[in-house]
Amino acid sequence: MLAELFSKLFPQWRHDSSRDTVKRRLHLVLKHDRIDLTPSMVEQMQQEILNVISRYVEVDTDSLEFSLANTQRTTSLVANVPIRRVRSDLEREEPSGEGSAQFLEELVANELEQRTREGSVAQVEVIEESANLDASRPSPSSES
Amino acid sequence: MARFIVITSGKGGVGKTTCTANLGMALAKRGRRVAVVDADFGLRNLDLLLGLENRIVYTAVEVLSGQCRLEQALVKDKRHSNLALLPAAQNRTKDAVTPEQMRKLVSALGQSHDYVLIDSPAGIEMGFQNAISGAKEALIVTTPEISAVRDADRVVGLLEANNIRKIDLVVNRIRPAMVKANDMMSVSDVQEILAVPLLGIIPDDERVIVSTNKGEPLVLSETPSLAGTAYDNIARRLEGEKVPLMDLTANNSLISRLRKLFSTKIG
Numbered sequence: 001m002l003a004e005l006f007s008k009l010f011p012q013w014r015h016d017s018s019r020d021t022v023k024r025r026l027h028l029v030l031k032h033d034r035i036d037l038t039p040s041m042v043e044q045m046q047q048e049i050l051n052v053i054s055r056y057v058e059v060d061t062d063s064l065e066f067s068l069a070n071t072q073r074t075t076s077l078v079a080n081v082p083i084r085r086v087r088s089d090l091e092r093e094e095p096s097g098e099g100s101a102q103f104l105e106e107l108v109a110n111e112l113e114q115r116t117r118e119g120s121v122a123q124v125e126v127i128e129e130s131a132n133l134d135a136s137r138p139s140p141s142s143e144s
Numbered sequence: 145m146a147r148f149i150v151i152t153s154g155k156g157g158v159g160k161t162t163c164t165a166n167l168g169m170a171l172a173k174r175g176r177r178v179a180v181v182d183a184d185f186g187l188r189n190l191d192l193l194l195g196l197e198n199r200i201v202y203t204a205v206e207v208l209s210g211q212c213r214l215e216q217a218l219v220k221d222k223r224h225s226n227l228a229l230l231p232a233a234q235n236r237t238k239d240a241v242t243p244e245q246m247r248k249l250v251s252a253l254g255q256s257h258d259y260v261l262i263d264s265p266a267g268i269e270m271g272f273q274n275a276i277s278g279a280k281e282a283l284i285v286t287t288p289e290i291s292a293v294r295d296a297d298r299v300v301g302l303l304e305a306n307n308i309r310k311i312d313l314v315v316n317r318i319r320p321a322m323v324k325a326n327d328m329m330s331v332s333d334v335q336e337i338l339a340v341p342l343l344g345i346i347p348d349d350e351r352v353i354v355s356t357n358k359g360e361p362l363v364l365s366e367t368p369s370l371a372g373t374a375y376d377n378i379a380r381r382l383e384g385e386k387v388p389l390m391d392l393t394a395n396n397s398l399i400s401r402l403r404k405l406f407s408t409k410i411g
Binding site for chain 2: 017018019020022023025026027029030033034072073
């Protein structure tokens, strides 16, 4: 009873009612249920989309936003991709350049982390393989 | 032109069979010819809810195998003879029938009835597929609880994928006091999430258990009940009548009951 009084006097300190909690949980769970994609699939999709975009523009990965939005009964994937600068034609023509190899290595590291967390080991090998392939191609600029 | 309505939910135990029994009976009370079909092969319960369990001779399986005619399997209710039950086989499983067979049965029933209500089993496997195969409309029954709503959502998706577009929602076992205390989702919370038009609300009512015990659908009770009235209202809405949703927050105290008694028109 005292807790009720307290929460009435200071409404901003009232913790989420279970009703609020269940609505929140349902919204989240249904967003994913409806598009029939596992969180790891969504993650993978995001990484690949990022790869493609990064070929054309340099992306500000810190303020990158990917989310699922729910309207009525459809779910949309919404991507907010801040662009730092556009890559020059030279960068775009040489996909195995120094910049993209590093980027690929970062991606692999992220992917590994993600997949070990989720335990899907099989896919890790595939990605490692493609990263190795790219890294073994001769790069135009030398690394010291 | 008969109406073929499947009553389904995904989640078990939310009130599909209770709904089918009471809606079927409510429509029959209003003079409609109603056939209720128990599609829960192996775990039949519609017969119990209607109190017709001792009168089953043949089931849908015997009709399909040609052992008897459809009319022989239909159990006519003694209280309202325009309500008939097509029982499910108890000693089989959900694979005892195919969707095509169900479609034929349901369609045949539509020749001599105004409403064919199909009581779907829980789940989304063969039993569910069978139940929806003959239907043109669906009623989704859910309770305001997380698992039920999640399952209902999946089922709505499956119904749409199977080309059943007329889908209506029934929210069952709502507890207004808990909703007020923010311990339960409200009907509009559920309806917003599922984004399916609302057909009716049924409050949690102990009298449902009593009616099940006796095998007497609540809509037949001499003394009105909240849940019984709710089922009657849904039947009226199915018939096209505009019935406002019951005010469940109304106090059920002695004073307010007396007040209602004096303000109710007789005849």
